[in-house]
Amino acid sequence: MSLDSILALAELVPDAVVLRGLDGRIGSWNTGAARLYGWPAAVAVGEDIDRLLLSRHPFGLEALRDMVLAQGAFEGEIYRTRADGRECRLSIRAALRRDAEGKAVGIAEWTRDTEDASASEIEAHRYRNIFHAMAASFWELDFSRVRKAIGELVAAGVKDVPGYLRSHPDFIDAAIESVAVIDVNETTAEMFGAPREVILSGPMSWAWPADSRHVFAESLIAAARREDRYSTETVVTAYDGRRIDALFTVCWPSGHKAKGTVLVGVIDLTERRKAEAERKRTEERYRRLFEAMAVGYLEADMEAVDDLLEDLRAAGVTDLDRHFDAEPALVRRGIEAIRLVDANEKASELLEAPSRQAVLGSAGPFVPAESEWAFRRAFVSRFHHRRFDAVELRLSTARGGLIDVKFTTWTTPARPRGENVLISLLDIGDHKRAYRELALSEHRYRDLFHHMPVALFQLDMKPLFARLAALRAEGIDDLPAYIRDHPAFIDEALQLPRIEGANAEALRLFECPSVEAMKGPIAWGWKQRPDTIRRSLIARLTGRPSYTEETQVDTWAGNVVDVIYTMSFPAELMDRGINVVGFVDISERKKADRALGQSERRYGDLFRHMPVALWQCDTSRLVGLLAGLKRAGIADLSAYLDEHPEFLRHCMESVTVREVNAATVRLCGGRDADQFAGTTAYRYWHRNPGPFRRSLEARWAGRGGHFEETRMMTLAGQEIDVAFSISYPPALQELGVTVIATVDIDDRKRAEERLRQAQADFSHAARISTLGELTASIAHEVNQPLAAISALGQASLRWLNRREPDLTEVATLARQMVDDAQRASDIIARIRGMALKRDPVLSPLAINDVVEDSLLIVRHECQSKAVDLALDLGEDIPDFTGDRVQVQQVIVNLALNAIHAMAGNGPKPKRLTVSTRGGRDGEIRISVADTGSGIADENLDLLFNGFFTTKPEGMGIGLSICRSIVQAHGGSISAENHAEGARFTVSLPPLSGAVTAEVRAGHPLN
Secondary structure: OOHHHHHHHHOOOOOEEEEEOOOOEEEEEOHHHHHHHOOOHHHHOOOEHHHHOOOEOOOOHHHHHHHHHHHOEEEEEEEEEOOOOOEEEEEEEEEEEEOOOOOEEEEEEEEEEHHHOOHHHHHHOOOOOHHHOOOOEEEEEEOHHHHHHHHHHHHOOOOOHHHHHHHOHHHHHHHHHHOEEEEEOHHHHHHHOOOHHHHHOOOOHHHOOHHHHHHHHHHHHHHHOOOOEEEEEEEEEOOOOOEEEEEEEEEOOOOOHHHOEEEEEEEEOHHHHHHHHHHHHHHHHHHHHHHHOOEEEEEEEOHHHHHHHHHHHHOOOOOHHHHHHHOOHHHHHHHHHOEEEEEOHHHHHHOOOOOOHHHOEEOHHHOOHHHHHHHHHHHHHHHOOOOOOOEEEEEEOOOOOEEEEEEEEEOOOOOOOOOOEEEEEEEHHHHHHHHHHHHHHHHHHHHHHHHOOOEEEEEEOHHHHHHHHHHHHOOOOOHHHHHHHOOHHHHHHOOOOEEEEEOHHHHHHOOOOOHHHHOEEOHHHOOOOOHHHHHHHHHHHOOOOEEEEEEEEEOOOOOEEEEEEEEEOOHHHHOOOEEEEEEEEOHHHHHHHHHHHHHHHHHHHHHHHOOOEEEEEEOHHHHHHHHHHHHOOOOOHHHHHHHOHHHHHHHHHHOEEEEEOHHHHHHOOOOOHHHOOOOEOHHHHOOOOHHHHHHHHHHHOOOOEEEEEEEEEOOOOOEEEEEEEEEOOHHHHHOOEEEEEEEEOHHHHHHHHHHHHHHHHHHHHHHHHHHHHOHHHHHHHHHHHHHHHHHHHHHHHHHHHOOOOOHHHHHHHHHHHHHHHHHHHHHHHHHHHHHOOOOOOOEEEOHHHHHHHHHHHHHHHHHHOOOEEEEEEOOOOOOEEEOHHHHHHHHHHHHHHHHHHOOOOOOOOOEEEEEEEEOHHHOEEEEEEOOOOOOOHHHOOOOOOOOOOOOOOOOOOHHHHHHHHHHHOOOEEEEEEOOOOEEEEEEEOOOOOOOOHHHHOOOOOO
């Protein structure tokens, strides 16, 4: 609509209509505005409206402006001051004005004094002046004590009184108690359900529920700000406790302020809220309807057309239709004179215009010659002031195409000259397409019916429905009970529904040559399972929306097939006496089910009779426990179990045994598999929880399984050795199922124990053999301290036999004798330790100390064989865990082998070099090198094999025993040739490193 049209309409309404810019300056000021505000248009136009009228609003003027810009409109109330200085409360509606491009250019507002409004309009507003409303509750209250209390707050130094009132609900409670009721009207007694004398007899605290007392606080804040009134919607309570939705208004008339009294109005909004809700629902329905209509709208300026028609009247034309016959070109002239001044988006879309602006201008380009007849009729109707009915015509589009539309015009009955006309364009091409699509849809649904991979029958149910109606007419009210009690009724019922149609899948499934052959009663298909029809009929009669079951049907050829039978009972079909029944062929699935059952039984037999002890466990609760840890952010399960040992037991108790096989029953000494069902892992692993923990850690780390040899408990509480194996296939984990295998290894463990004993005997024999070889060295090592003791004893006697014995010298000699005696004792203890047969003793050891002690035994052998002994001990070498005697045995054996290897050196120097070093990752390395002839290449890989030797008198067990000892300590031993001879290297893990499984399990190192 043009601006001039809006201004012309504004002068026709009695209310204030103002057009202003976004900056607030008044652009148009109608007669109603001059009458309401007292300012003439000559003064108002160009002024800022809020400055001129001293506008104010509880939310602030900025909030109102932002609301209009954001939402496009605002409706409510505003306070403004007239030219005579009187402030008035106005009902205001403001809307955002936009130009043709959609850009905001200003605001149009409509205002009227709420005192001039009708009673229904007043009731529709949220905020109203209760003093001029009818049937409102009035209270006159004495607020003097409250004023005094607020004054005391100010005197006490409270600067922010509003903030204090909002943050101290106890002060508000006390204030409500201190308010005295001076007077109330009869409406108050009615609304609040209490006689006036009861209301006047005490404080009004009963009327203020806890969730509304903030409103009382806000009214005090308004008074503190010296506002004349405060109004809001809230909830109050009646004397009997009922909650009342109300408009609460409090004002402080100037004549009462000094007296400390206030006037309070309460209006029951219950009915108004219901009405508002209904009004909003109605408006929403119409709004959606309007938005959903696919109609194009045009606004046409007909002033030039009216000028043309007026000229024709002035020329004496009385029958325009006949005049057009004489001058047909006038119709095109009139069409060209129509000016399109506005269009909605749908209109520009229908006319294929790039924008709404492109539609505006002369209507001529959009009216082809074939549609001029319609405009001729429209001009004749306007000329003679007759109604112009809707017509169907074709219009040209901006792209040169043609569209079919239903063309409707609307104008006011009086049809004033120059009035714009609203034109609606309904695309009937869409309707035609819709009809075509409906036909296609019907064809498509027919195709769907015929080609659906589900067998479908269309049934005529009217004969059956008529029979059921006849039963009701005979007085049978409970038809389901009748059908259950009369089995023979089904034979009758199977003859009543008739097949009228069937799709291709139905012909295939029921082995029928054609639909025509299938038409008729359905009884032939239900010879095997007529009870299916009985149950579906009862389902329909008991109000169920559908019925489905797996059943069997007879085919036309006499075969029986398994199907899923389904039938629904939609009212739109039932009312027409027809229905559609579906059959899904599940004969192949039934075969697969039977094969699956056989497969399941086969695998069940395999599980139960497997010669390995198998446990099927329910781990669903364990999965939940671990998932809870991950949600809690636990990343290191091992550390968590160290800190929370009780969690491990909780996990063991969460794993429940579902099923075990016969091998498990035998392994654990059970009577049958039922003894195990429902027991938890805790029963079998509480004495040795390590395997369970390590399998839990493997699962947490995402490994595929876990295996180890360990010990577990039987039902009788006896411990047995088993090989424990568990895997975590994803398919079973999703089902919360885990399978564990335990293999009895008691016999193997006993064999290993005997092997270890044999190894220990061999080791002991090797040590005895070595000591035999070192007899001369041992005698030499022992004789040295004994000879020294003898010499020191003789010297001591000489010092004692002097005339004046030198006791100081004797004491020194005695101490030396004690040291030599201890030395002899240590030598004998070392030799005795190697000679005795005993279990190993693990302890932290320093490798340099062990090497030095070991070489004392072979030192004399080196001297007797003219071998130079070089000792190269490294620094900062970590300690290791081991048995001192066994490690000494390795070093002595390697040293003796080196001495023997250099026996045939001739003039070549003989040198034995023993060195120690710290290797990679903190490992400890001991090297024994000689300058002999080296090791033949073909013997390098055979040196550590049992009973392999290159010495004629050798037994071939020394190096084999050395390797067993080193490996039992978690280390390794290797041999190689170097530039001058052979070198043997022993590597051992540091004290903090891993030890072998035997050491961890407490088994001796042999």
